[in-house]
Amino acid sequence: MKLLSLALLAAANSVVAQNSTFLDGLMSTLEHAGCTSLTQLASSLNSTSQGQYLLKTISNGDPYVLFAPNDTAVSNAPSNLTSNPADLLSYHVVHGNFSGQSTTYPNTTVGRTFLNDTTYVSLEGNKSQVVAWATRSDGNVHVLNQRSDSSSMVTNVTSYGNVTIYVVSSVLEWPDNFSGALSADTPYLDGLGATISNVTQSFYNGTDGSTSNETVARIIDGGFKGFTLFAPNTSAIEALGGGITQYEQNATLLQIILANHIINGTSVYSPELVGQDYTSAAGEQFSFSINSTGQYVKMGSVTARIIQPDVLLSNGVAHIIDQVLLNTEEDTSAASSAAASATSMAAQSTTETRPIGYSQTASLASGGASGSSASGSSSSSSAALAVGGLSASQIVGLGFTAVALIVGAFVVIA
Numbered sequence: 001m002k003l004l005s006l007a008l009l010a011a012a013n014s015v016v017a018q019n020s021t022f023l024d025g026l027m028s029t030l031e032h033a034g035c036t037s038l039t040q041l042a043s044s045l046n047s048t049s050q051g052q053y054l055l056k057t058i059s060n061g062d063p064y065v066l067f068a069p070n071d072t073a074v075s076n077a078p079s080n081l082t083s084n085p086a087d088l089l090s091y092h093v094v095h096g097n098f099s100g101q102s103t104t105y106p107n108t109t110v111g112r113t114f115l116n117d118t119t120y121v122s123l124e125g126n127k128s129q130v131v132a133w134a135t136r137s138d139g140n141v142h143v144l145n146q147r148s149d150s151s152s153m154v155t156n157v158t159s160y161g162n163v164t165i166y167v168v169s170s171v172l173e174w175p176d177n178f179s180g181a182l183s184a185d186t187p188y189l190d191g192l193g194a195t196i197s198n199v200t201q202s203f204y205n206g207t208d209g210s211t212s213n214e215t216v217a218r219i220i221d222g223g224f225k226g227f228t229l230f231a232p233n234t235s236a237i238e239a240l241g242g243g244i245t246q247y248e249q250n251a252t253l254l255q256i257i258l259a260n261h262i263i264n265g266t267s268v269y270s271p272e273l274v275g276q277d278y279t280s281a282a283g284e285q286f287s288f289s290i291n292s293t294g295q296y297v298k299m300g301s302v303t304a305r306i307i308q309p310d311v312l313l314s315n316g317v318a319h320i321i322d323q324v325l326l327n328t329e330e331d332t333s334a335a336s337s338a339a340a341s342a343t344s345m346a347a348q349s350t351t352e353t354r355p356i357g358y359s360q361t362a363s364l365a366s367g368g369a370s371g372s373s374a375s376g377s378s379s380s381s382s383a384a385l386a387v388g389g390l391s392a393s394q395i396v397g398l399g400f401t402a403v404a405l406i407v408g409a410f411v412v413i414a
């Protein structure tokens with residue numbers, strides 16, 4: 001009896017911890033900013049524990065950014081988004097004060113939202129999904145990775161308490177998986193997207209220990225939990241022309257080349273690349289640079305420009321590059337140790353309360369911990385890209401032959 005009432009009290013407390021004065025003021029501010037429909041969606045939050053958590057959190061006095069779609073935006077939104085207010089609102093709130101932050105595309109600002117519903121998000125360490133935004137050449141701030149970039153624009157900025165309200169002209173959709181992102185948002189990769197959907201390879205599923213033949217698209221979509229892919233665009237692949245024939249004939253080399261495009265186990269957003277060291281899934285070093293002409297990734301003897309940063313994915317992030325990182329070197333022990341490091345870093349789940357990659361001393365900077373992250377090590381002769389050190393349920397093996405096929409597919413496109 002006593003335990004029961006304590007439990008009820010605890011439950012009540014977690015609800016009572018909402019500051020209703022604050023929430024009333026916030027809702028009234030939103031109404032004045034043309035976001036009445038949003039407040040109607042918010043009014044249903046109290047019916048779920050996820051929603052209650054959000055109401056309690058945003059009213060606790062900390063700084064937050066709230067992306068607030070106006071009434072037109074809500075009425076235009078797909079009904080499968082607006083019918084899910086708790087996930088929807090979770091993806092519109094970012095913890096932290098971003099007022100000193102201003103980036104001009106292709107530099108981006110990245111913030112961590114509260115959306116961690118496993119139906120839609122599968123990042124390392126069960127992290128919540130991020131949102132990215134930047135000032136575009138029209139002088140307006142746009143939220144990136146949306147169905148229509150031009151329509152996801154910040155049209156007004158206001159605030160209530162420590163909550164900064166960015167009024168936006170569309171409801172924000174959270175990232176899809178790789179296949180979805182390619183078809184929706186990435187003209188550069190149409191060829192690659194089509195090809196990886198056509199290529200089948202052996203896939204080891206660590207969750208149930210089964211091995212099956214799956215398309216590469218499905219493996220990338222469902223097999224990784226946190227990864228960074230430097231994805232060559234179609235012209236980069238075409239530019240290789242016949243030069244790749246020698247690699248095509250050697251599966252080992254092709255496997256290594258592919259692994260040298262991936263940081264396995266960590267989603268690294270473009271502001272975090274600067275000043276950090278990351279190890280590829282083949283154990284080679286990536287190095288990064290940025291200047292007024294753009295952001296670059298160097299691997300072996302190739303330096304590629306990132307032509308579209310931060311293509312957010314439900315289970316990671318891709319950066320589109322203009323050249324294939326044609327490095328055939330590998331270092332399996334470096335790959336293993338990087339994988340172990342990525343795993344332990346993912347386990348230290350820290351709450352992010354400022355822009356990802358941002359520091360007070362530089363507009364784009366190293367975040368603190370030096371991140372040697374990444375990568376898969378070969379834990380068996382047939383697993384080219386296994387995630388070393390992760391729990392069985394997270395282990396994904398890409399078959400040796402399969403990897404060859406992925407790179408082989410580059411040639412198909414060419």
Ligand SMILES: *[C@@H]1O[C@H](CO)[C@@H](O)[C@H](O)[C@H]1NC(C)=O
Nearest residue numbers: 019020021022025060061161
């Ligand atoms: C609740 O919010 C109001 C309005 O922002 C503020 O004045 C008050 O101090 C807050 N109360 C608590 C307990 O934080």
Ligand SMILES: *[C@@H]1O[C@H](CO)[C@@H](O)[C@H](O)[C@H]1NC(C)=O
Nearest residue numbers: 029032033034155156157158
């Ligand atoms: C911007 O928001 C403020 C505060 O809600 C409001 O007074 C103003 O009219 C808005 N401006 C535009 C252009 O919507």
Ligand SMILES: *[C@@H]1O[C@H](CO)[C@@H](O)[C@H](O)[C@H]1NC(C)=O
Nearest residue numbers: 015016018020023043046055
């Ligand atoms: C949510 O429910 C609790 C408990 O019934 C109540 O105190 C609180 O004011 C409600 N919050 C909102 C925003 O309606």
Ligand SMILES: *[C@@H]1O[C@H](CO)[C@@H](O)[C@H](O)[C@H]1NC(C)=O
Nearest residue numbers: 059060061062063160161162
């Ligand atoms: C806003 O944050 C400041 C600094 O943390 C704090 O002193 C103040 O009480 C907060 N304001 C509100 C309305 O919670």
Ligand SMILES: *[C@@H]1O[C@H](CO)[C@@H](O)[C@H](O)[C@H]1NC(C)=O
Nearest residue numbers: 034070071072073155168169
């Ligand atoms: C919402 O924003 C768009 C883009 O600025 C604008 O055309 C539209 O009139 C706004 N709707 C409302 C209800 O304010």
Ligand SMILES: *[C@@H]1O[C@H](CO)[C@@H](O)[C@H](O)[C@H]1NC(C)=O
Nearest residue numbers: 078079080081120174176180
């Ligand atoms: C909503 O429906 C669209 C179109 O069918 C689909 O592409 C999208 O993934 C759906 N979104 C969610 C969150 O289910």
Ligand SMILES: *[C@@H]1O[C@H](CO)[C@@H](O)[C@H](O)[C@H]1NC(C)=O
Nearest residue numbers: 053114115116117118126127
């Ligand atoms: C999502 O975040 C909430 C609040 O921090 C937490 O209670 C919940 O366990 C998280 N869900 C997952 C799947 O990690």
Ligand SMILES: *[C@@H]1O[C@H](CO)[C@@H](O)[C@H](O)[C@H]1NC(C)=O
Nearest residue numbers: 191194195196197198412413
């Ligand atoms: C993928 O397969 C379809 C259907 O067989 C075919 O039309 C298309 O050309 C293939 N795409 C590539 C890039 O091979």
Ligand SMILES: *[C@@H]1O[C@H](CO)[C@@H](O)[C@H](O)[C@H]1NC(C)=O
Nearest residue numbers: 201202203210211212213214
């Ligand atoms: C995968 O495909 C190959 C070639 O068609 C076949 O030999 C093999 O048995 C298949 N493996 C599985 C697990 O279905």
Ligand SMILES: *[C@@H]1O[C@H](CO)[C@@H](O)[C@H](O)[C@H]1NC(C)=O
Nearest residue numbers: 205206207208218219222223
């Ligand atoms: C791995 O197996 C589990 C359990 O059978 C299944 O739910 C999941 O979809 C599989 N993953 C992939 C990528 O096929």
Ligand SMILES: *[C@@H]1O[C@H](CO)[C@@H](O)[C@H](O)[C@H]1NC(C)=O
Nearest residue numbers: 249250251252253254256328
């Ligand atoms: C393929 O490349 C690897 C790594 O350079 C090399 O060890 C191997 O001998 C090559 N295999 C063939 C058949 O050429």
Ligand SMILES: *[C@@H]1O[C@H](CO)[C@@H](O)[C@H](O)[C@H]1NC(C)=O
Nearest residue numbers: 104105106107290291292364
């Ligand atoms: C992006 O940031 C870098 C480093 O701070 C800077 O050199 C470059 O000019 C910025 N690019 C734009 C378009 O602002």
